[in-house]
Amino acid sequence: MAGIADFLDSLVGGFDLICYSLTIGGLFWGLFVLRPWDNQNQYNSILLHKTITLVYRGGFLLAAAQLFKLVLKIWLMTAVLERWPFPDFAYTTQFIGGIVRSILTIFLAGYCYQTLSKHPFSKSHWIIAVLVALPMIISGAWLVHAAARFDNKSLQMSLTVIHQLAAAAWIGGIFQLVNLWLLRQAEQVPDQLWPLMLRRFSKFGIASVLLILASGVPIALQYIDTWNGLVGTGYGNLLIVKIMLLSLALGFALLNKKAVAQYIVSANDYVLNKRVPYYIEAESFVLITLLFTAASLASQPPAIDIPTLTASWQEVINTFAPQIPQMNSPSHTALIAGEAGRVAIIDQIPSIAATEWSNYNHNIAGIFLTVMSFFAMLSYVKFLPYPFSSLSRYVQLTRYWPLGFVGLGVFLFFRSDAETWPLGPIGFWESTFNNGEVLQHRIATFLVLSLGLFELSARMTKNPDSKLPFVFPLLAAFGALMLLTHSHVGFQAKSAFLIQVGHTTMGLFSLILACGRWLELKLDKPRSDIAGFISVAALFQIGIILMFYREPLY
Amino acid sequence: MNKLIQSIVLLLNFIQSEQLSAHAVVTDYSLKKTAIYANKSDKIELTFNSKIELGLSQIYLVSKGDKQELLKAENGSKQGQIIVYVPPLQSGEYAIKFKIFAADGHLTEDVIHFSVV
Numbered sequence: 001m002a003g004i005a006d007f008l009d010s011l012v013g014g015f016d017l018i019c020y021s022l023t024i025g026g027l028f029w030g031l032f033v034l035r036p037w038d039n040q041n042q043y044n045s046i047l048l049h050k051t052i053t054l055v056y057r058g059g060f061l062l063a064a065a066q067l068f069k070l071v072l073k074i075w076l077m078t079a080v081l082e083r084w085p086f087p088d089f090a091y092t093t094q095f096i097g098g099i100v101r102s103i104l105t106i107f108l109a110g111y112c113y114q115t116l117s118k119h120p121f122s123k124s125h126w127i128i129a130v131l132v133a134l135p136m137i138i139s140g141a142w143l144v145h146a147a148a149r150f151d152n153k154s155l156q157m158s159l160t161v162i163h164q165l166a167a168a169a170w171i172g173g174i175f176q177l178v179n180l181w182l183l184r185q186a187e188q189v190p191d192q193l194w195p196l197m198l199r200r201f202s203k204f205g206i207a208s209v210l211l212i213l214a215s216g217v218p219i220a221l222q223y224i225d226t227w228n229g230l231v232g233t234g235y236g237n238l239l240i241v242k243i244m245l246l247s248l249a250l251g252f253a254l255l256n257k258k259a260v261a262q263y264i265v266s267a268n269d270y271v272l273n274k275r276v277p278y279y280i281e282a283e284s285f286v287l288i289t290l291l292f293t294a295a296s297l298a299s300q301p302p303a304i305d306i307p308t309l310t311a312s313w314q315e316v317i318n319t320f321a322p323q324i325p326q327m328n329s330p331s332h333t334a335l336i337a338g339e340a341g342r343v344a345i346i347d348q349i350p351s352i353a354a355t356e357w358s359n360y361n362h363n364i365a366g367i368f369l370t371v372m373s374f375f376a377m378l379s380y381v382k383f384l385p386y387p388f389s390s391l392s393r394y395v396q397l398t399r400y401w402p403l404g405f406v407g408l409g410v411f412l413f414f415r416s417d418a419e420t421w422p423l424g425p426i427g428f429w430e431s432t433f434n435n436g437e438v439l440q441h442r443i444a445t446f447l448v449l450s451l452g453l454f455e456l457s458a459r460m461t462k463n464p465d466s467k468l469p470f471v472f473p474l475l476a477a478f479g480a481l482m483l484l485t486h487s488h489v490g491f492q493a494k495s496a497f498l499i500q501v502g503h504t505t506m507g508l509f510s511l512i513l514a515c516g517r518w519l520e521l522k523l524d525k526p527r528s529d530i531a532g533f534i535s536v537a538a539l540f541q542i543g544i545i546l547m548f549y550r551e552p553l554y
Numbered sequence: 555m556n557k558l559i560q561s562i563v564l565l566l567n568f569i570q571s572e573q574l575s576a577h578a579v580v581t582d583y584s585l586k587k588t589a590i591y592a593n594k595s596d597k598i599e600l601t602f603n604s605k606i607e608l609g610l611s612q613i614y615l616v617s618k619g620d621k622q623e624l625l626k627a628e629n630g631s632k633q634g635q636i637i638v639y640v641p642p643l644q645s646g647e648y649a650i651k652f653k654i655f656a657a658d659g660h661l662t663e664d665v666i667h668f669s670v671v
Binding site: 069073076077080081085088089091092093094143144145146147148149150298299300301302305306344345346347 | 577578579581603604605607609610612616617618619620633634647648649651653655656657658659660661663665667
């Protein structure tokens with residue numbers, strides 16, 4: 001049960017940051033981008049109603065998330081310590097800070113719901129809303145990493161709050177742009193608002209990103225003091241992932257900025273309407289993933305504190321080194337025999353069978369993905385070059401590549417948990433609902449099977465309005481989120497990190513897979529084909545990582 | 555379709571890990587410098603990188619056969635320091651297993667192995 005509470009804690013941490021962005025970013029959007037008091041003739045009540053609704057709904061959800069985090073902590077402590085954590089927990093900074101922040105958030109959301117929504121054009125009401133938000137923003141400082149540290153505590157707490165604030169301004173603004181696009185599509189706001197808001201947000205977005213960097217770099221330098229700490233620890237690894245996600249999001253932002261500049265010169269709004277909204281949707285995927293990664297980062301020990309548990313860059317590179325996939329599995333009996341020694345604390349004996357069992361599972365799954373994504377990439381080729389041109393008529397069969405997921409799902413079902421049904425003595429239902437790890441594997445199997453069936457149906461359907469094709473990128477994005485937030489921190493931090501580094505890399509590629517497929521479904525040709533090809537090429541990379549995967553012996 | 559997606563997402567929310575987050579870590583401990591001698595009660599100093607809520611933390615002695623015994627602990631004189639009292643032990647291999655609740659809200663589990671000589 002402790003595992004469920006801990007994992008939910010990571011997920012709620014990401015959800016908390018999304019709600020924070022909706023609320024605080026929404027307020028900044030109103031104050032600096034929308035500026036309703038200056039544009040009373042241009043804006044209608046629907047736009048302002050929807051904008052403020054996002055702000056207060058985000059606030060109420062944020063308060064609920066904050067309270068739920070406390071419930072999870074109580075659950076986690078009760079499970080791990082095997083006793084009721086009160087009254088001790090009531091005196092901790094986490095409990096007091098969490099309650100205070102929840103109350104302040106409810107007060108802010110209540111003000112926006114009760115008052116701001118009734119005076120949406122009033123500048124003073126928007127300013128009051130930001131002032132009401134200030135105590136809540138400041139109270140968050142006692143709930144971050146830095147609050148428990150001994151060195152430069154106040155500086156680190158302040159920098160973290162500024163970092164969160166800048167990120168919320170940017171990401172909340174992106175959410176508001178998506179909202180505006182949906183209103184425009186529904187013809188509920190005038191057309192000219194779209195380019196106007198894009199242009200205004202462009203400057204605001206740049207300022208937010210600069211503030212993110214200005215506050216983030218000193219924090220990183222406090223927690224990571226060597227290059228090895230950046231490359232060879234879980235903290236450094238997730239920071240690299242954050243930088244890559246930021247770069248990806250900035251790439252989309254740059255495309256949007258160029259489109260706005262082009263529109264100003266030419267007055268042609270084709271790109272602004274046919275591409276930019278979908279780039280913004282993809283950017284939202286990236287930014288949501290970034291928020292969950294940021295929440296996950298908070299559960300990692302800073303690199304500066306674990307110099308003896310840091311992997312060298314050679315060890316990290318070796319994790320990805322090409323090698324012959326393991327095609328032979330140890331027997332089920334050998335695996336079970338080694339488990340008692342592997343999980344022992346005193347006289348622990350690393351299990352070679354367990355490592356080889358895991359290597360075999362990962363490598364075979366990698367072969368499945370590599371082969372199916374190879375055919376997927378081939379499906380974008382119209383004619384094969386000489387000397388394969390005679391095979392061109394078979395190329396159309398490659399569109400059935402998602403069937404590979406079904407095969408992979410069956411493989412995972414049999415191989416994931418050796419000690420449970422159908423290979424082991426523990427029954428299906430008993431193992432599924434009594435062991436979190438088994439439940440995780442069962443769900444992963446279900447997810448893989450679903451991916452295959454949905455994507456196959458989506459590519460076969462003749463209905464142009466079908467929503468089926470969108471299931472695949474959504475599930476892939478969720479998969480990315482899980483790979484990036486599911487850190488492998490255990491009793492042996494270095495081994496756990498070497499497992500984690502492969503999984504986070506696959507998480508990044510999984511996000512590219514999701515964004516690519518999403519853009520393939522939305523963009524015009526030839527960009528849709530390019531995005532689609534990048535998408536399946538990312539799947540190919542995941543396959544390659546899995547095919548060469550080697551688990552450290554522990 | 556929407557219901558199906560919602561169901562999948564809901565189901566995935568119950569995915570879990572068996573391991574606990576580990577922001578708080580031991581940065582130093584007395585066993586690095588001082589050995590524990592057989593048949594003599596002793597104490598072990600653990601220094602953490604974060605402030606620890608001792609009332610919500612547990613430290614166990616693990617002996618052969620993974621038998622666990624809760625140990626008495628108190629805050630030390632330095633920041634992040636915990637003093638753990640160890641009863642007289644026979645020579646052999648042991649471990650300190652701790653479940654620590656740090657002031658930043660993260661619960662950490664870890665193990666330190668040591669020998670009694």
